[in-house]
Amino acid sequence: MAMPSHVKYLIIGAGIHGLSTAWHLAEKLEAQGKGGGRDILVVDKTAIAAGASGIACGVVRNNYYQPAMRELMAQCVEVWESDPKAFSYHPVGYLQISPEAMRADVATIHLQQQAIGYDSAFIEGAADSTAYMKNLFDDWQARGITSVLHEKKGGYANNTASMYGLATKAENLGVRILTGVKVTGFTTGHNSDAVTAVETDRGAIECEQVVVGVGPWINQVWNMLGLPKTVTIKDARGELHHDIPMWTYLALEEGTLGVDPNFLKTNAGAMPPVIHVDTDAPLHSDVDGALITDQMWGIYYKPDFNFGGIQGGAMPVKVEAPADAVAIDPYGPESPEFVVDDNFAHMWCSALAFCHKRFEGQIKHYKNREPSGGLGCFTPDSFPVFDRFRENVTVIADSNHGYKMIGVGKLVAEELLGGSSALLEPFRFSRYAEGKLHPTSHSPFPWS
Ligand SMILES: Cc1cc2nc3c(=O)[nH]c(=O)nc-3n(C[C@H](O)[C@H](O)[C@H](O)COP(=O)(O)OP(=O)(O)OC[C@H]3O[C@@H](n4cnc5c(N)ncnc54)[C@H](O)[C@@H]3O)c2cc1C
Numbered sequence: 001m002a003m004p005s006h007v008k009y010l011i012i013g014a015g016i017h018g019l020s021t022a023w024h025l026a027e028k029l030e031a032q033g034k035g036g037g038r039d040i041l042v043v044d045k046t047a048i049a050a051g052a053s054g055i056a057c058g059v060v061r062n063n064y065y066q067p068a069m070r071e072l073m074a075q076c077v078e079v080w081e082s083d084p085k086a087f088s089y090h091p092v093g094y095l096q097i098s099p100e101a102m103r104a105d106v107a108t109i110h111l112q113q114q115a116i117g118y119d120s121a122f123i124e125g126a127a128d129s130t131a132y133m134k135n136l137f138d139d140w141q142a143r144g145i146t147s148v149l150h151e152k153k154g155g156y157a158n159n160t161a162s163m164y165g166l167a168t169k170a171e172n173l174g175v176r177i178l179t180g181v182k183v184t185g186f187t188t189g190h191n192s193d194a195v196t197a198v199e200t201d202r203g204a205i206e207c208e209q210v211v212v213g214v215g216p217w218i219n220q221v222w223n224m225l226g227l228p229k230t231v232t233i234k235d236a237r238g239e240l241h242h243d244i245p246m247w248t249y250l251a252l253e254e255g256t257l258g259v260d261p262n263f264l265k266t267n268a269g270a271m272p273p274v275i276h277v278d279t280d281a282p283l284h285s286d287v288d289g290a291l292i293t294d295q296m297w298g299i300y301y302k303p304d305f306n307f308g309g310i311q312g313g314a315m316p317v318k319v320e321a322p323a324d325a326v327a328i329d330p331y332g333p334e335s336p337e338f339v340v341d342d343n344f345a346h347m348w349c350s351a352l353a354f355c356h357k358r359f360e361g362q363i364k365h366y367k368n369r370e371p372s373g374g375l376g377c378f379t380p381d382s383f384p385v386f387d388r389f390r391e392n393v394t395v396i397a398d399s400n401h402g403y404k405m406i407g408v409g410k411l412v413a414e415e416l417l418g419g420s421s422a423l424l425e426p427f428r429f430s431r432y433a434e435g436k437l438h439p440t441s442h443s444p445f446p447w448s
Helices: 016-031 067-082 100-115 126-136 159-172 215-224 342-355 408-416
Strands: 006-012 040-044 094-098 120-124 147-151 155-157 176-179 183-188 195-200 203-212 230-234 240-245 248-252 254-257 274-279 291-293 297-304 309-314 374-378 385-389 393-397
Touching (some): 006 016, 016 040, 016 408, 040 203, 067 100, 155 159, 215 374, 215 393, 297 342, 385 408
Parallel strands (some): 006 040, 040 176, 203 393
Antiparallel strands (some): 120 147, 183 195, 230 240, 385 393
């Protein structure tokens, strides 16, 4: 495909956000008689699904302690449900299984899910929680659990397949997707801060609006845009915290136990919901009984034919280096630095055995020859920033919550056409200085 020298809307990144924005924007332009897909160009330095969206576990859930996240996720689940086949979406539901320290938080989530009409059941107390889980899996044996939130909606989707589904929807409306084009900088107008052209390794492209959806590469593009490398945060007491780095990296730990995915069917013979377990019960090795941790820990898992086994993950590991010093490329399984090691396999497989008897002694099937895991880029509060900068640059920086956020592109498209989205409002960059922070939960994960 020839490189255009001018386009109205230029979208950087062919992951979930870039592609969803392109598809929805094309639809809206056409519906409003303002143009169509031909006005939109998506560029990606590598390929469709070359970033986090192409390696994500693919879990789609509503379980967030932050009201704004829940409302946004409910909108996103509607988009997933709009075409499960095209998105390779499996609406099996989701289980959040928690210890006493999290019970009150999760009870709030359930109440608010009821308020927004998001179907879920909440089971409380150790005995009732165990009975509920045993009714699903007769070999359930996790300890330290006093609540179960069962979201009846949500589930998971197959990462790369869903990106191609989105790309097809966009291309069918005339959107052009150019891969192998790397953005290297931005040209600014004479009398304003607005971007007039995007510079790439294949030449400059003049444009009117830019959308940035570059996932873990956001720190690089943020630097190109000259945006602040640190922020001041006002906390709940009104105290100011200066010079907080805007971006930090975490290594996401995921892997696959190479057994038949049918190994984790429910008692009723059905595919189970995605399972997330947090507990403060000590975790011992399934190999030699040694203590792995006596701190709160958590895992998630699901049978997945795409990954070829039981796939899931555990808590992420902090990357200590400052953002500018972190090597994002080669990304994902190709990274020599940010793939999981034997410690992850040992912990995660032991944790599976802690939950279900059927996983005892199964660590030998862990797929240790297939590198897995990948980097995620996080904001100071680990929640997304969706905002407009430099007058005409919309940044979608999801702080690693994003695979499930297929609906954000729809809201961004509305804003590009002059609307304003109440769902996106709590995620503006100004919240740090204004102290409009999201509440934090007792979960051991930074994304709950
Ligand atoms: C291991 C792992 C598991 C995860 N699991 C889940 C999950 O289960 N559920 C969930 O909701 N989220 C999950 N996430 C988070 C989720 O994957 C990301 O938040 C989301 O995919 C980000 O989407 P994106 O479109 O912003 O970026 P990406 O999917 O990363 O796409 C960005 C694209 O931008 C391109 N690009 C970068 N720089 C440039 C440039 N200079 N010029 C041109 N193109 C460029 C890249 O090549 C890439 O294709 C997971 C993340 C990881 C790493």
